[in-house]
Amino acid sequence: MSDWTVTQSPAAGRRPRALSPLREHLRDTFWFAPMAAMVAVFVVWLAAQALDAAIVEALQNDGDYETLDELLRFADDAKAVVSAVASAMMTFIGVVFSISLVAVQMASGQFTPRVVRLFVRSRITKATFAIFLATFVLSLLVLTSFDTAEDARAVTTVPLVQSVLTLCMVAFSLLLFVLYVNTTLRLMRISYVIARIAAESFRVTASMPVTADGPDTPDLGTATAWVPHEGRAGVLRDVHITRLVRTARKHGVTLRLIPRIGDFVVPGTPLLAVHGGAAPPRRALRYTISVGVERTYHQDLGFGLRQLSDIALRALSPAINDPTTAVQALDRVVQFLAALSRRPLDAALHRDRHGVVRLVQPVPGWTELVDLGFTEVRGCAVGSPQVSRRMLAGLDDLLLLAPPERSEPLMRHRELLHQAVDRAEQFPSDRAFALHPDRQGIG
Incomplete structure (x- = not known):
């Protein structure tokens, strides 16, 4: 049997597995x-x-x-x-x-x-x-x-x-x-x-064992030890989940990853918090953390949204001025957020073979993902009715799919887009046209 198991995620549709x-x-x-x-x-x-x-x-x-x-x-x-x-x-x-x-x-x-x-x-x-x-x-x-x-x-x-x-x-x-x-x-x-x-x-969403806050989430208490980052400075690409879980089980502790995947880490900063005992020896944690010069898809839940936002921003720049490409990027942003709209977020709990949580891995929350997908594109959508109409349609769709407790960031972006268009368009007819939801932008 594997050294670790995870809580089944309803959005994944299958048991997630640790990718090498x-x-x-x-x-x-x-x-x-x-x-x-x-x-x-x-x-x-x-x-x-x-x-x-x-x-x-x-x-x-x-x-x-x-x-x-x-x-x-x-x-x-x-x-x-x-x-x-x-x-x-x-x-x-x-x-x-x-x-x-x-x-x-x-x-x-x-x-x-x-x-x-x-x-x-x-x-x-x-x-x-x-x-x-x-x-x-x-x-x-x-x-x-x-x-x-x-x-x-x-x-x-x-x-x-x-x-x-x-x-x-x-x-x-x-x-x-x-x-x-x-x-x-x-x-x-x-x-x-x-x-x-x-x-x-x-693919990242299906493989990440993201679990909800609830009765199954342990109270880790105060950290008893810290493990600093001793390698080179760079982007935290991924962690070797199986080795960390095995090491934590062997030493009877729970490890909590402090930076998120995709964060830039420098030598000396806290990397792992240890709960329930002393920190494992450094040799046991060797080759468990991978730092590189850029982010990867492997365990980075927000990297796809980052790329989609970058494509939309590049398309809306004055040098390119291609709102149709921005609309295509928004289509996938809405699709990705819709798949996560009811999925538990904020923390990934990795358990050993006995069901004991041995590794807690932070992941982006719902508000952070919504902001990542819409904030920068919304700032450039003013003056492009095709993009503002598509964004409003996407926000309306997500409001129907997401539970009520997750509607606040969606309503906030909707209201901010209305305010920006109201300030930019001086004619009521132009404002009404730009604020009419349309899944094709201008279909």
Whole structure:
């Protein structure tokens, strides 16, 4: 049984699970997939080379030199093909790299720099680059396997299997190149980028074990010890929940994470509060906290809303002036908040196998999420009726979905938007038009 369990969240629809920080960090890198592919293709080449040597040895033992002569003639033709493949793959790799750089530059300039990580995390981009490099390495390795002997009795190996494997890799590379171009073109469309951000945000929501304040929430009391941050300064990316729960259970304490995921932490500031005993030794807490230079989706509940707000703000800037993109971002903001409207927030309680709370992780509350989704966009919505109408429609929808105790921040944003439009529009007809709720903005 797992070392930790969590209270089931009605919004998740399934039992949340602890995602591996290592796996998530590898997804945020671009070097791992190509390196793994090149190592794997080297192992495959060794196996294919051994198989080719076994085939030649079997034919020589049987005295079937006529077949060996045919294989030697095939090898001459295959060598020319493999040489051409080795040259062409470098060109393809350059094309893939150039397309990626152009796409990243356009996306970061038009949308927000934070969407660059969508390109880095794209599986098809990594697979294409990895397979291209693997095909190039394989073709070079195969070229070293061609035997210069012309006599069938003296030949030691004929790269038959290796040549066929190279051709299969070329075919696979061409297929991936088509898929890569299609995926890159989709990532350059704002509607698809916004949809990807929303999908990543919902994945975080489903995996985070967020529990409500209530009778199941323990009274931790006063902290008995503190654990300061001793690593480098940076953004708190995630914590290794399983290790922290296991460590707290082993030492009979409860740990409370003080900063939220996404906060900037500096050395010396309190990182963990310990309740019920002494602080665990530093070696037990090693590799449980991950600090980086930017936020990630892994455990950050508000990062998706941050990106959606950034896209809407960039779209409403005078340099771009694209209110339709802002409306598309608001669509996903409303969708995300609607999914959280009845979900317990404010704290995530991680329990051990006996149901004892061992780790308390702070998460954004309802008011904070609503402010994150609407405050900055509302300030730029004045003068753009399309955005103000869509925002009002979204707030009205959320007021219908959220429980009464969560209506205050929604009503506040609604009232502030009314006041801003009243001050900006001097004609009653313009004010009435800008304040008419419309899910399409101006449908």
